[in-house]
Amino acid sequence: NAGVTQTPKFQVLKTGQSMTLQCAQDMNHEYMSWYRQDPGMGLRLIHYSVGAGITDQGEVPNGYNVSRSTTEDFPLRLLSAAPSQTSVYFCASSLTGMKQFFGPGTRLTVL
Amino acid sequence: ILNVEQSPQSLHVQEGDSTNFTCSFPSSNFYALHWYRWETAKSPEALFVMTLNGDEKKKGRISATLNTKEGYSYLYIKGSQPEDSATYLCAFSAGNNRKLIWGLGTSLAVNP
Numbered sequence: 001n002a003g004v005t006q007t008p009k010f011q012v013l014k015t016g017q018s019m020t021l022q023c024a025q026d027m028n029h030e031y032m033s034w035y036r037q038d039p040g041m042g043l044r045l046i047h048y049s050v051g052a053g054i055t056d057q058g059e060v061p062n063g064y065n066v067s068r069s070t071t072e073d074f075p076l077r078l079l080s081a082a083p084s085q086t087s088v089y090f091c092a093s094s095l096t097g098m099k100q101f102f103g104p105g106t107r108l109t110v111l
Numbered sequence: 112i113l114n115v116e117q118s119p120q121s122l123h124v125q126e127g128d129s130t131n132f133t134c135s136f137p138s139s140n141f142y143a144l145h146w147y148r149w150e151t152a153k154s155p156e157a158l159f160v161m162t163l164n165g166d167e168k169k170k171g172r173i174s175a176t177l178n179t180k181e182g183y184s185y186l187y188i189k190g191s192q193p194e195d196s197a198t199y200l201c202a203f204s205a206g207n208n209r210k211l212i213w214g215l216g217t218s219l220a221v222n223p
Contacts, residue, residue: 031137031209040215041215042115042200042212042213042214042215042216043155043200043202043211043213044213045210047212048209048210052164058210078155090154095211097155097209098143098145098160098209099145100145100147100155100157100158100211101154101157102154102155103154104153104154105154
């Protein structure tokens with residue numbers, strides 16, 4: 001199993017650009033989440049999903065959209081990038097919503 | 112506002128020392144307490160998930176205890192090794208909600 005994969009690993013955007021961070025898992029996990037990690041702050045939940053077709057907002061959802069059309073994929077869309085979205089983004093999946101398996105992360109810089 | 116606090120923020124120990132860290136969380140409506148290990152340039156990896164008051168978990172030289180009534184968990188490392196150097200995160204969930212609230216972590220450096 002590849003586990004949780006994320007692409008790209010690094011990305012630089014200009015303010016106002018849009019992009020999609022990809023996340024996929026091959027463990028047939030129902031639960032998937034997107035977090036952002038900023039210096040001096042704990043992991044913060046952006047959006048999460050408890051199964052295909054079901055998504056909900058986390059702690060910091062503004063400026064991000066998600067969809068879950070399949071069990072395997074959970075892309076995160078930045079609609080109009082802002083410098084405040086410069087961060088490291090982690091995708092995680094879980095079979096039961098308990099033990100989380102994390103992807104390798106995407107380091108995003110918005111200029 | 113749900114808050115998870117970890118102490119100390121950082122710790123430097125010598126190889127062979129035993130050490131422990133604390134995670135404090137709201138005691139009301141407890142569901143689960145997680146411990147993760149996060150090495151530099153890698154992703155967090157799960158160590159333990161605990162749900163019952165009095166629970167004790169062990170993996171090799173690392174163990175954890177849980178007190179849900181008073182809202183704390185301890186993580187112990189016996190005989191620290193340089194490869195134990197990492198940030199140790201705890202996370203808490205309340206009710207039947209699987210959303211995790213994360214602490215800032217304890218950064219451990221083990222000197223050889």
